[in-house]
Amino acid sequence: MASYYLDVLIHWVFVVVILLISLKLKPLESQKLNNPRLMQAHAALEAWTHCMTSDPNKITSTWSGPNVCNYTGIYCAPAPDDSTIFTVAGIDLKNANISGSLPEDLGLLTDLDFFHINSNRFTGPLPKNFTKLAYLYELDISFNQFSGPFPQVVLAIPSLRYLDISIPSSVAKMKDTLNEIIISNTGLTGPLPQEIGYLDKVTVFDVSFNRLEGELPGTMQGMKSLEQLVLKHNNFSGVVPTGIFETAADRYSHIDNIGCIFKR
Numbered sequence: 001m002a003s004y005y006l007d008v009l010i011h012w013v014f015v016v017v018i019l020l021i022s023l024k025l026k027p028l029e030s031q032k033l034n035n036p037r038l039m040q041a042h043a044a045l046e047a048w049t050h051c052m053t054s055d056p057n058k059i060t061s062t063w064s065g066p067n068v069c070n071y072t073g074i075y076c077a078p079a080p081d082d083s084t085i086f087t088v089a090g091i092d093l094k095n096a097n098i099s100g101s102l103p104e105d106l107g108l109l110t111d112l113d114f115f116h117i118n119s120n121r122f123t124g125p126l127p128k129n130f131t132k133l134a135y136l137y138e139l140d141i142s143f144n145q146f147s148g149p150f151p152q153v154v155l156a157i158p159s160l161r162y163l164d165i166s167i168p169s170s171v172a173k174m175k176d177t178l179n180e181i182i183i184s185n186t187g188l189t190g191p192l193p194q195e196i197g198y199l200d201k202v203t204v205f206d207v208s209f210n211r212l213e214g215e216l217p218g219t220m221q222g223m224k225s226l227e228q229l230v231l232k233h234n235n236f237s238g239v240v241p242t243g244i245f246e247t248a249a250d251r252y253s254h255i256d257n258i259g260c261i262f263k264r
């Protein structure tokens with residue numbers, strides 16, 4: 001008899017729990033997908049589509065309507081500061097061959113954790129409002145057609161730990177403006193481009209704590225103003241090309257860890 005009452009009790013407890021869950025779930029689900037941050041994200045992505053001039057593979061053909069979490073290349077997740085709502089956490093449009101530019105409106109994607117647009121044909125500057133992306137951790141804009149000055153904005157993105165801009169050959173165009181290149185600990189990969197040697201006004205060149213590799217280009221002899229060269233914690237091979245530091249040895253008293261250029 002006791003076991004019968006126990007069964008009935010368990011049955012009702014079960015029913016009540018299911019009822020509570022289903023009552024609670026409905027508003028929660030709709031709140032998750034219908035909140036101000038996703039509406040902001042919608043505005044940002046809509047503005048971006050207006051800045052795209054060609055999308056030959058029709059990657060963004062799914063980019064319509066308010067449900068941005070369903071767009072190709074857009075990844076949603078619980079917000080970093082409020083797990084009850086969904087927000088856009090990542091964008092991955094790599095290899096999409098899209099041309100166009102990046103609007104300032106992308107700064108509305110305040111919870112973005114990664115932004116990968118490598119291997120497209122984007123041009124123009126990086127939005128200044130990228131500095132508002134407090135959680136942005138990975139930025140990969142390599143293999144695009146960005147040009148002009150080094151995107152200083154990337155140095156002001158607070159959480160950034162991985163940056164792949166594959167130092168573009170166009171770095172040479174910054175010849176007259178760039179005095180210091182400090183791109184430390186940002187995940188740079190690959191060899192340094194030959195064009196780095198045209199930067200004859202650069203006094204500080206610091207690419208330490210990256211994953212750069214290969215030999216230092218001989219053209220670095222052209223970096224005639226160089227006072228400080230910091231290469232430590234990379235995977236360079238070979239030796240420092242002759243001629244970089246021989247001309248005015250006393251100016252180069254701050255050379256830091258030059259020995260670290262040797263592969264270990």
Ligand SMILES: *[C@@H]1O[C@H](CO)[C@@H](O)[C@H](O)[C@H]1NC(C)=O
Binds near residue numbers: 067070
């Ligand atoms: C999401 O997209 C899929 C197709 O990609 C579609 O079947 C589904 O209805 C969409 N969901 C919403 C809520 O728009």
Ligand SMILES: *[C@@H]1O[C@H](CO)[C@@H](O)[C@H](O)[C@H]1NC(C)=O
Binds near residue numbers: 054
């Ligand atoms: C990218 O698109 C352009 C223009 O449609 C085309 O000429 C080019 O071949 C495409 N590149 C790749 C790698 O598909």
Ligand SMILES: *[C@@H]1O[C@H](CO)[C@@H](O)[C@H](O)[C@H]1NC(C)=O
Binds near residue numbers: 104106107108129
């Ligand atoms: C970009 O940032 C500026 C300056 O903070 C702000 O006035 C502007 O509204 C932002 N633009 C967008 C589209 O977020």
Ligand SMILES: *[C@@H]1O[C@H](CO)[C@@H](O)[C@H](O)[C@H]1NC(C)=O
Binds near residue numbers: 211213
């Ligand atoms: C450094 O380069 C060597 C080969 O050149 C490679 O085996 C090694 O994985 C690289 N290390 C890093 C940290 O990239």
